[in-house]
Amino acid sequence: MTDQSGTVALNKPAEQQSDDAHGYYTRGENIVDGAAPTGPIKDRWTNHIFDTRLVNPANRRKLDVIIVGTGLAGGAAAATLGEAGYNVKSFCYQDSPRRAHSIAAQGGINGAKNYKEDGDSVFRLFYDTVKGGDYRSRESNVYRLAEVSASIIDQCVAQGVPFAREYGGLLDNRSFGGVQVSRTFYARGQTGQQLLIGAYQALERQVAAGTVTTYTRHDMLELVMVDGKARGIIARDLSTGEIETHLADAVVLASGGYGNVFFLSTNAMGCNVTATWRAHRKGAYMANPCYTQIHPTCIPVAGEHQSKLTLMSESLRNDGRIWVPKNADDCTKDPREIPEEDRDYYLERIYPAFGNLVPRDIASRQAKNVCDEGRGVGPKVGDFRRGVYLDFSEVIERTGEDKVREKYDNLFDMYERITGENPYEVPMRIYPAVHYVMGGLWVDYDLQSNVPGLFVTGEANFSDHGANRLGASALMQGLSDGYFVLPNTIRGYLADGPFETIDESHPAVVEARTSVEQRIETFLSINGTRSVDSFHRELGHIMWEFCGMERSEEGLRKAIDMIRELKREFWSNLRVLGSADTLNQALEKAGRVADFIELGELMCIDALNRRESCGGHFRAESQTEEGEALRHDDEFAYVAAWEFGGDEGQPVLHKEDLIYTAIEMKQRSYK
Amino acid sequence: MNLTLKIWRQAGATAKGAMHTYEVDEISEDMSFLEMLDVLNEQLNEQGEEPVAFDHDCREGICGSCDLMINGRPHGPEVTTTCQLHMRSFKDGDTIHVEPWRAEGFPVVKDLIVDRSAFDRIIQAGGYISVNTGAAPDAHATPVPREDAMKAFNVATCIGCGACVAACPNGSASLFMGAKITHLGRLPQGQPERDSRVVSMVAQHDAEGFGGCTNIGECTSACPKEIPLDVISQLNKDLRTAIRHGH
Ligand SMILES: Cc1cc2nc3c(=O)[nH]c(=O)nc-3n(C[C@H](O)[C@H](O)[C@H](O)COP(=O)(O)OP(=O)(O)OC[C@H]3O[C@@H](n4cnc5c(N)ncnc54)[C@H](O)[C@@H]3O)c2cc1C
Ligand code: SF4
Ligand code: FES
Numbered sequence: 001m002t003d004q005s006g007t008v009a010l011n012k013p014a015e016q017q018s019d020d021a022h023g024y025y026t027r028g029e030n031i032v033d034g035a036a037p038t039g040p041i042k043d044r045w046t047n048h049i050f051d052t053r054l055v056n057p058a059n060r061r062k063l064d065v066i067i068v069g070t071g072l073a074g075g076a077a078a079a080t081l082g083e084a085g086y087n088v089k090s091f092c093y094q095d096s097p098r099r100a101h102s103i104a105a106q107g108g109i110n111g112a113k114n115y116k117e118d119g120d121s122v123f124r125l126f127y128d129t130v131k132g133g134d135y136r137s138r139e140s141n142v143y144r145l146a147e148v149s150a151s152i153i154d155q156c157v158a159q160g161v162p163f164a165r166e167y168g169g170l171l172d173n174r175s176f177g178g179v180q181v182s183r184t185f186y187a188r189g190q191t192g193q194q195l196l197i198g199a200y201q202a203l204e205r206q207v208a209a210g211t212v213t214t215y216t217r218h219d220m221l222e223l224v225m226v227d228g229k230a231r232g233i234i235a236r237d238l239s240t241g242e243i244e245t246h247l248a249d250a251v252v253l254a255s256g257g258y259g260n261v262f263f264l265s266t267n268a269m270g271c272n273v274t275a276t277w278r279a280h281r282k283g284a285y286m287a288n289p290c291y292t293q294i295h296p297t298c299i300p301v302a303g304e305h306q307s308k309l310t311l312m313s314e315s316l317r318n319d320g321r322i323w324v325p326k327n328a329d330d331c332t333k334d335p336r337e338i339p340e341e342d343r344d345y346y347l348e349r350i351y352p353a354f355g356n357l358v359p360r361d362i363a364s365r366q367a368k369n370v371c372d373e374g375r376g377v378g379p380k381v382g383d384f385r386r387g388v389y390l391d392f393s394e395v396i397e398r399t400g401e402d403k404v405r406e407k408y409d410n411l412f413d414m415y416e417r418i419t420g421e422n423p424y425e426v427p428m429r430i431y432p433a434v435h436y437v438m439g440g441l442w443v444d445y446d447l448q449s450n451v452p453g454l455f456v457t458g459e460a461n462f463s464d465h466g467a468n469r470l471g472a473s474a475l476m477q478g479l480s481d482g483y484f485v486l487p488n489t490i491r492g493y494l495a496d497g498p499f500e501t502i503d504e505s506h507p508a509v510v511e512a513r514t515s516v517e518q519r520i521e522t523f524l525s526i527n528g529t530r531s532v533d534s535f536h537r538e539l540g541h542i543m544w545e546f547c548g549m550e551r552s553e554e555g556l557r558k559a560i561d562m563i564r565e566l567k568r569e570f571w572s573n574l575r576v577l578g579s580a581d582t583l584n585q586a587l588e589k590a591g592r593v594a595d596f597i598e599l600g601e602l603m604c605i606d607a608l609n610r611r612e613s614c615g616g617h618f619r620a621e622s623q624t625e626e627g628e629a630l631r632h633d634d635e636f637a638y639v640a641a642w643e644f645g646g647d648e649g650q651p652v653l654h655k656e657d658l659i660y661t662a663i664e665m666k667q668r669s670y671k
Numbered sequence: 672m673n674l675t676l677k678i679w680r681q682a683g684a685t686a687k688g689a690m691h692t693y694e695v696d697e698i699s700e701d702m703s704f705l706e707m708l709d710v711l712n713e714q715l716n717e718q719g720e721e722p723v724a725f726d727h728d729c730r731e732g733i734c735g736s737c738d739l740m741i742n743g744r745p746h747g748p749e750v751t752t753t754c755q756l757h758m759r760s761f762k763d764g765d766t767i768h769v770e771p772w773r774a775e776g777f778p779v780v781k782d783l784i785v786d787r788s789a790f791d792r793i794i795q796a797g798g799y800i801s802v803n804t805g806a807a808p809d810a811h812a813t814p815v816p817r818e819d820a821m822k823a824f825n826v827a828t829c830i831g832c833g834a835c836v837a838a839c840p841n842g843s844a845s846l847f848m849g850a851k852i853t854h855l856g857r858l859p860q861g862q863p864e865r866d867s868r869v870v871s872m873v874a875q876h877d878a879e880g881f882g883g884c885t886n887i888g889e890c891t892s893a894c895p896k897e898i899p900l901d902v903i904s905q906l907n908k909d910l911r912t913a914i915r916h917g918h
Contacts, residue, residue, distance in 0.1 A: 080804040095726065096791050098831055099734040115811070151805070158807035160800045160860050162824035169814030187824055193733055194827060201799035208795040216788065239780050268728040302701045307709055308730045414732065417755050420701075483804045531716045533709070578721045582683055583781040585724055586716070 021609035053495035060085035064248035070097030073458025074254030075199035076482025082206030105192025106313035108184035133466020176471035230454035257459035263540025265434035285442035285641035287462035290607035295435035296363035364432035387429035446489035457481035467615025528573030672763035700759035735830030745834035774842035789879040796875035797868035823857035835890035841882030849902030866913035
């Protein structure tokens with residue numbers, strides 16, 4: 001812990017020497033976070049709340065806020081702004097807000113409660129998160145996240161979220177990957193579901209109270225900008241196909257992450273980038289798009305028709321031991337017949353201090369390494385077996401099967417259902433998969449994008465996780481943004497409102513609407529031969545191969561060419577049947593995949609520019625002699641915020657320097 | 672394996688629907704039921720026929736989107752969600768019937784998709800604890816006996832899929848509603864609104880056109896989350912108590 005006055009910069013702004021992406025982009029002005037607070041880090045948020053203007057309760061009802069997304073970030077924000085008396089319109093593409101993708105989170109949510117008296121504190125949660133993110137997040141934002149975390153737990157318990165409890169009736173905690181204290185609150189393997197149901201119920205309570213209107217089965221397809229401000233959205237009613245215009249004083253995007261650009265991922269099938277990509281095309285900067293988190297414990301791919309990958313909660317790493325056979329010849333044997341001395345518990349061997357609990361990026365990359373060496377297990381996919389064992393035999397022997405069942409039963413059942421193997425008897429097989437994206441729209445400390453009136457929360461923004469996200473911190477961020485941050489920061493903007501009334505005949509609104517209609521018309525009229533899914537799969541292959549766990553300059557250049565070619569083919573050979581004026585799922589997907597293709601190209605350019613290994617992003621050209629990730633703070637301690645350069649132009653790179661005052665940057669070491 | 676599918680196709684809410692027959696081949700037993708439908712849809716697209724619409728999202732058994740009647744049973748032959756049903760539950764040469772949920776409270780939107788928004792309206796009627804953001808006491812202020820927390824959790828796992836309604840000959844949503852009432856009623860936080868909650872939710876349930884419960888038990892045997900039948904007795908008990916309290 002160093003000086004916390006908040007006045008002394010502990011690092012110099014980065015100066016990039018390399019220029020791998022030369023020719024693919026142009027340089028714009030550096031940007032700064034205009035809302036960034038200063039002063040002692042522990043007072044920044046409190047002071048900022050105080051400094052933010054208030055809106056008189058009587059005026060709130062005259063202010064309209066659109067919130068796209070009903071996950072933890074959007075659902076919590078809609079409920080809270082509704083309670084405050086604003087007039088909220090809430091959108092989601094599913095048939096009910098309760099089905100937002102947050103529902104799938106398994107492991108848990110962090111909170112700096114120090115209920116275990118094991119040395120936890122707000123500062124330690126902050127420190128772990130900044131360090132875990134490889135010093136590529138903003139310290140003020142992360143500190144706020146850690147500070148607010150305790151209130152999240154209180155709020156959820158009050159709503160009736162049934163967290164795990166100890167015999168005395170107090171809340172239980174466990175530890176999560178990359179962390180040595182127990183600060184994770186959980187509800188068996190279904191924490192996301194329970195938290196989301198809490199937010200959903202709070203939201204439905206406001207619907208009943210008349211402050212929130214929900215628009216389910218609605219897809220936001222365009223952002224409406226009037227006089228440089230975000231003033232509404234164009235959405236398609238997915239049941240009827242009707243194109244609707246919704247206008248408001250401010251727009252909040254809480255539309256989740258874009259991991260599905262890889263086609264195979266742990267995300268829900270509908271997760272997409274459309275809401276944020278449409279905003280990007282309208283001027284909002286896309287920050288650090290190449291930052292993808294690969295999760296180490298997913299069920300390996302079994303066959304070519306696979307549509308998604310299933311995560312096994314990381315909490316399993318608390319009790320399971322990860323290994324592969326020492327000899328490649330043993331890889332096809334029954335694991336139970338391989339004696340102890342022929343097993344390589346590689347994480348425990350390489351990282352004795354953290355063992356199986358090393359952070360996700362390290363666990364993922366080492367799993368890939370041992371499989372690349374030919375020591376993977378399970379079915380052959382391509383040339384390799386892509387799986388490692390996650391073995392519970394020891395803990396079952398030590399504590400009994402019942403204890404393990406109590407902790408993990410639904411996860412074990414899910415594994416058995418998917419693979420047809422009983423993990424109480426045979427070790428599980430796991431492999432890394434795309435799980436979460438740290439990149440997203442650029443926002444300032446107020447969660448406002450560079451487009452006035454456009455706010456972005458949860459996984460859809462880039463803010464708090466840096467180049468790598470630690471376990472149990474995305475749920476925390478979603479709820480922190482939704483319940484506590486946005487409702488306090490958006491006030492400052494709304495205090496200027498109500499803004500000039502606009503109606504649907506405003507030229508900017510008409511333009512936005514027409515562009516949506518034309519785009520839909522185009523999808524339906526290309527009349528080619530290939531399905532949307534086939535394009536999506538192909539894009540996914542390119543992204544995973546060249547912009548996945550390990551990237552190289554050569555590979556990324558190749559990928560950009562391939563994506564450009566794919567884009568040309570998409571717009572000339574796509575086949576979408578049916579019509580626009582009814583429910584049409586292929587049409588929905590077409591719009592999403594079109595946006596994924598454009599995003600994929602930008603991700604590759606961003607990855608190409610960043611010639612350093614950092615977080616989940618391993619650049620082959622930047623490693624230590626031992627093959628560990630090598631970061632270059634002197635060149636890359638900045639946020640890459642990309643401006644859309646037009647359909648024919650090149651993206652424009654704006655850099656935001658990352659300056660630390662409370663934590664000194666160190667190379668990460670888990671050895 | 673090769674399969675014959677008989678699938679309900681209906682162009683829209685008011686259109687007339689009918690069963691259509693399709694053949695799919697080279698289905699592997701590791702595929703999920705929805706992946707098998709993906710294969711069919713790919714095939715239909717190639718043949719110039721509009722793909723079959725069905726609801727799904729997480730494909731992990733947790734969002735509650737996927738909802739198919741398979742061979743007359745909600746989610747098919749296993750007690751699970753449709754996305755977690757794998758083709759190893761079927762045999763080469765099988766004929767499989769696929770239909771949407773059938774219940775008055777769940778009108779068809781298109782093909783296999785139904786409108787389940789009635790569930791949201793039942794929750795709006797009182798399926799929550801009224802606590803504004805920021806007004807919560809410290810989480811340890813009210814200890815909850817572990818037993819109660821576990822019981823609450825076990826019924827809070829309902830994913831709102833609607834299988835219980837689809838399985839019920841009366842089209843009753845009592846299992847769904849009972850699960851929520853039991854979840855919140857088991858916790859100290861849920862007590863203040865316990866009476867009003869059950870009364871309003873039941874009233875909304877009836878207004879949505881769901882039928883009454885006559886204790887048949889089909890709901891619980893179809894529920895992928897194994898919500899027990901006793902949540903319905905709890906619901907009835909709470910309702911009687913509320914009425915006694917003058918609600
Ligand atoms: C399997 C899995 C397990 C996880 N486990 C954990 C964990 O244990 N701990 C943890 O901290 N994090 C975990 N995460 C990460 C975490 O769940 C997510 O990052 C987080 O829930 C994202 O929340 P969100 O509110 O930002 O977005 P989401 O929950 O994804 O919500 C997005 C919302 O936006 C809507 N939407 C999107 N696009 C549009 C559009 N164009 N028009 C209209 N609506 C739109 C959707 O309908 C939805 O309502 C997990 C993630 C996965 C995939
Ligand atoms: S009670 Fe069971 S069957 Fe009914 S909605 Fe809930 S999870 Fe589905
Ligand atoms: S798709 Fe989510 S439960 Fe089946």
